[in-house]
Amino acid sequence: MKEVSKKGNHRNSERFSTGIGVLMATLGSAVGLGNIWKFPYLTGSNGGAAFLIVYIICTILVGFPILVAEHMLGRKGRGDAVSTFENVAPKSAWWVIGASGILAAFLIMAFYTEVAGWVFAYVFKSFGSGLLSTDPEVTSSIFASLVSNPVQSLIWQWIVLAVVGAIIMLGVAKGIEGTTKRLLPILALLLIIIGIRSITLPGAGQGLSFLFKPDFSKITAPVILTAMGLAFFKLSIGMGCMLTYGSYYSEDQNIPKNAARVVAADLTVSILAGIAIFPAVFSFGFEPAAGTQLLFITIPSVFASMPLGGVFMVAFFLLTAFAAIGAMISLVEVVVAFLVNRTKLGRKKSTLITVVSMAVVGSLAALSNSTMANVTVFGKTFFDLYDYVSSNILLPVGGLMIAIFATWVWGWPRFKEALSNNGALANEGVLKAVYNILKFVSPVLVAIILLTGLNIVHI
Ligand code: PHE
Numbered sequence: 001m002k003e004v005s006k007k008g009n010h011r012n013s014e015r016f017s018t019g020i021g022v023l024m025a026t027l028g029s030a031v032g033l034g035n036i037w038k039f040p041y042l043t044g045s046n047g048g049a050a051f052l053i054v055y056i057i058c059t060i061l062v063g064f065p066i067l068v069a070e071h072m073l074g075r076k077g078r079g080d081a082v083s084t085f086e087n088v089a090p091k092s093a094w095w096v097i098g099a100s101g102i103l104a105a106f107l108i109m110a111f112y113t114e115v116a117g118w119v120f121a122y123v124f125k126s127f128g129s130g131l132l133s134t135d136p137e138v139t140s141s142i143f144a145s146l147v148s149n150p151v152q153s154l155i156w157q158w159i160v161l162a163v164v165g166a167i168i169m170l171g172v173a174k175g176i177e178g179t180t181k182r183l184l185p186i187l188a189l190l191l192i193i194i195g196i197r198s199i200t201l202p203g204a205g206q207g208l209s210f211l212f213k214p215d216f217s218k219i220t221a222p223v224i225l226t227a228m229g230l231a232f233f234k235l236s237i238g239m240g241c242m243l244t245y246g247s248y249y250s251e252d253q254n255i256p257k258n259a260a261r262v263v264a265a266d267l268t269v270s271i272l273a274g275i276a277i278f279p280a281v282f283s284f285g286f287e288p289a290a291g292t293q294l295l296f297i298t299i300p301s302v303f304a305s306m307p308l309g310g311v312f313m314v315a316f317f318l319l320t321a322f323a324a325i326g327a328m329i330s331l332v333e334v335v336v337a338f339l340v341n342r343t344k345l346g347r348k349k350s351t352l353i354t355v356v357s358m359a360v361v362g363s364l365a366a367l368s369n370s371t372m373a374n375v376t377v378f379g380k381t382f383f384d385l386y387d388y389v390s391s392n393i394l395l396p397v398g399g400l401m402i403a404i405f406a407t408w409v410w411g412w413p414r415f416k417e418a419l420s421n422n423g424a425l426a427n428e429g430v431l432k433a434v435y436n437i438l439k440f441v442s443p444v445l446v447a448i449i450l451l452t453g454l455n456i457v458h459i
Contacts, residue, residue, distance in 0.1 A: 011077075011078040011079055011083070011087065012078055012079060012080070012247055012248070012337070012341070015248055015249070015250050022249060022250075022253055022258060023258055023261055023262065024184065025245065025248075026242070026245055026258065026262050027184055027262055027265055027266065027326075028184070028326030028327070028329070028330070029236045029241060029242070029245060029326060029327055029329075029330035030234060030235050030236050030262055030265075030266045030327070031184060031187075031265070031266055031269050031323050031326065031327070032112075032323045032324050032326060032327030032328075033112060033115050033116065033119070033320070033323070033324045033327065034230070034233050034234045034270075034327070035234070035266065035269045035270040035273050035323070036269075036273045036295060036320050036323065037115055037119075037292075037294075037295045037320075038230065038233065038234075039055075039230065039234070039270040039273060039274065040273055040274055040277045040278070040294055040295060041290070041291060041292055041293075041294040041295065042226060042227075042230055043055075043211070043274060043278075044277075044278070044281070044288035044289050044290065044291075044294050045288070045289040045290075045291055046218065046223045046226055046227070047215060047218025047219070047223065048210040048211055048213075048214075048215070048218070048278075048288070049209075049210065049211055049212050049213050049214040049215070050214040050215055050216050050218045050219050051218065051219075051223060051226075051227055052211065052212075052214075052271075052274070053214055054219060054223070054224055054227040054228075055227040055228075055230055055231060056267065058224075058227055058228040058230075058231035058445075058449075059231045059234070059235070059263060059267065060263075061437060061441055061442060061445060062228065062231060062232075062399065062441075062442045062445055062446055063231040063232065063234070063235045063237060063263065064235075064259060064260065064263050064434075065403065065434050065437050065438040065442050066232075066235075066237045066238065066399045066402055066403055066438070066442060067235050067237050067242055067259045067262065067263065068255055068256050068259045068419070068434055068438075069402050069403060069405075069406035069438060070237055070240075070242035070243045070246055070402060071242060071243075071245070071246035071249060071255045071258070071259060072246065072255055072406065072415070072418045072419055073085075073088055073243055073246065073402070073405075073406060073410075074242065074243040074244060074245060074246020074247040074248075074249070075246045075247060075249045075251070075253070075255070075418070076088050076418055077243075077247065078247045079247060079337075079341060080098070080240070080244055080247070080334070080337035080338040080340075080341045080342075081097075081098030081099075081101045081102060081239075081240025081241075081243055081244055081334055081337070081338060082095045082098035082099055082102070082240075082338055082342075083095075083098075083338075083341055083342075084098065084240075084243050084244075084247060085097060085098050085405075088410070089405070089409065089410075094401070094405055094409075097240070097398050097401045097402060097405070098240050098243070098338075100239070100394055100397070100398055101238070101239035101240030101241070101243075101334060101394075101398055102240065102334060102335055102338055103394065104238070104239035104240075104390045104394040104395060104398065105239060105240070105241070105331045105332070105334040105335050106335070106357070106358060106361055107361070107386040107387075107389055107390040107394070108233075108239075108331055108386070108387075108390045108391075109328065109331050109332065109358045109361075109362060110358065110361045110362040110364070110365045110382075110386045111362070111365040111383050111386045111387050112324070112327070112328060112331070113157045113160045113161055113164075113328065113358065113359075113362050113365075113366075114153065114156075114157050114362065114365050114366045114368075114383065115292070115324075116157075116160045116321065116324040116325075116328065117153065117156030117157040117159065117160050117366070118143075118146060118147065118156065118296060119317055119320050119321045119324055120156055120159060120160060120321055121146055121152070121156050122296065122317045123314065123317040123318050123321055125142070125146075126300075126310065126313040126314040126316075126317055127310075127314060129310065130142065131300040131303075131313065132300060132303060132304040132309055132310060132313070133300065133301065133304050134284050134301040134304045134305055135284075135301075136284065136285060136286050136287075136297060136301075139296070139297040139298070139300050139301060140293065140297050142300075143293050143296045143297055144293075147293075147369035147370070148369055148370045149370060150366075150367050150370040150371045153366040153367060153369065153370060154363060154366050154367070157359065157362055157363070157366045158359055160324075160328070161355045161358060161359050161362070162355070163325065164325060164328045164329060164332055164355065165332070165351050165352065165354075165355035167325065167329055168329060168332050168333065168336055168347075168351045168355075169347065169348050169351050183319060183322045183323070183326075184265075184269075184323070186319060187269070187319040187320070187322070187323055188268070188269060188272065190312070190315060190316055190319060191269065191272040191273055191275075191276050192272060193312070194276040194299075194302055194303075194306075194312070194316065195272055195275040195276045197302055197305065197306045198275065198276050198277070198278075198279040198280045198283075198302050199275065199279045201279055201280060201283035201284075201302075201305065202283055203279075203282055203283045204279030204280075204282065204283050205279075206279075206282035206283075207277075207278035207279030207280065207281055207282040207283065208275075208278070208279060210278050210281075210282065210288060211274050211275065211278045221449075221452040221453045221455075221459075222453050222455075224449050224452075224453060225392050225396075225449050225450065225452075225453025225454065226391075226392065226453075228392075228396060228445075228446065228449050228453075229391035229392040229395065229396060230391065232391060232395035232396055232399055233390075233391045233395060234266060234270070235262070235263065235266065236327070236330060236331075237395065237398075237399055237402075238394070238395030238396060238397070238398035238399035238400075238402065239334065239390075239394065239395055239398050240334050240398070241330050241331060241333075241334050243402075244330075244333055244334050244337050245330065247337075251421060252421055252424070253421075254421070254425055254427075255419055256419060256427060256430055256431065256434060276299070276302065277294065277295065277298050277299065277302075280298050280299075280301055280302045281294075281298050284298070284301050286298050286301070292383075299313070299316065300313060303316070332351070332354055332355065332358070335350075335354045336350045336351050336354050339353065339354065361386075364382035365381075365382050365383040365386055367382075368381035368382050368383035368384070369381075369383070392453065392454075393450075393454070396446050396449070396450055397450070399442075399446060400442075400443055400446045400447060400450075403438050403439075403442045403443045403446070404443055406438060407435060407438050407439035408439065412435060415431065415435055416428065416431055416435075419431050419434075
C-alpha cells in the first residue's frame, strides 16, 4: 500500500487502527531483549546502581526528546526512514540519517536474532528438568554447550528470522498490533512474580544494594557511552525505527504523551528485570559481570527455587521470545518499508530479501562463540562489534542528527504546530521544554559522551 504524492515522494497510507494499539505497538518495538537481557547484563558489568542512574538520566534528557522528534517527523513525512527526510526536507542530505538507520537495523538484527535464538532454545530446554538448578556451574555449562555449538546457533537464528519474516509478510497493522498487544502486561506480571521470589531469597539484600546503591567511582567515559547507547537501543531511536512507526500514527495522536508513557513503561520493565535477576545473582553466588550470559544462567536458578518453577520458566522464556519478536518486527520493518517504497519488489519479496541478507550478516555473530570465536576486529568478536557499532556509534550519531534537524532546521513554529496537532492540544509549555532540551541539551550531551567515550577527546 503506497501512494506517490504529487511531489513524487513516497508516502505510506497505512495507519494504526486504535489509540491503545499505537501505544502497544510502539511499546512492542521498545520492550524486548534490551530490557530482559541487555539492561541486566550491562548493569551487571558496569557497576550496578551508578550505571542505572546514568542510564535513566540519558533516557530522560536524550532518549525521550528524540523519541518525540522521531514520531513527529515520521507522522509528518509519512514515509520510510529515508523518504521521511526527503518529504520533510526536500533537496537536502538529511536522508543520510535514514540510510544509516538501515545499516544499523542490519547490524542490530545480526546479533539480536542470535540472542533471540538462545531464548527460543531455552523455551524448549525449559520443558526438561535439566535447567532447573541453583548451581552456577550447571546453568553456565548448559548455556555454554548451546552457544559453542555452531550448527545449533545458526539454526536457532534462522528459525527466529523465519518467524519474524512470516509475521511481517502479513502486513503492518495486523502483524504488528496483533502480536504485541496482549502480551506485554503478562510479561510485566511474570517479572513481578519472579522479582518477589528473588528478593525473598537469602542474601538478596546485597543484590538490591548492587542495583540501587550507587558507587560513582565505577563511572568512566566509556561506561557513560555504554549507558547512553543503551538508552538509544532501548527506545529504538536514532535509526529510523520510531520514525517509521510515527508514519503510521494518526493525526490526532498525542505524541508527547504517548512517548512519555512508552518511556515510563519501558523503564519499569527494565527495572523489574533487574529486580528479578540481581538478588538471585548474589544469593546463589553468580558473577554479576558475567556478560551476555547473565540472563540465561541466573534466571533458571530463581525458578529452581520456586514452586512450579518449571512451568513459570516455560512461560518466562516464551513471553521473552514474544517481546523479542515485537522488537525484531520493528527492526525488519525499517528495511522492508524502505524496499517496498523504493522498489517494485512488493512486501513479500522485500521481506524475503531482507530476512535472508540478515541471516548472512548475522551468521558471523551466531558463530562468534564457536567457529569464529578467535576472529576479532578491533579486539571484538563480530557479535560484540555489531552491538558496539550500532548502539554506541550509529544510534547516537543518528539521534544527534535528528535532534539537530528537528530544532535548528525544522524549527519551533513547525515543531509546535506538529506536536500540538495544529493547536488542538493545549500543551505549549511541555512542548517548549521538550524543544529546548532537544535543541540545547541533548545534542551537546550526545556529542560530549561520544567524543569522550570513543576516546577522541579527553576531559
Ligand atoms: N528496543 C529494542 C529492545 O530493547 C531493540 C531495538 C533497537 C528495536 C532499535 C528496534 C530498533 O529490545
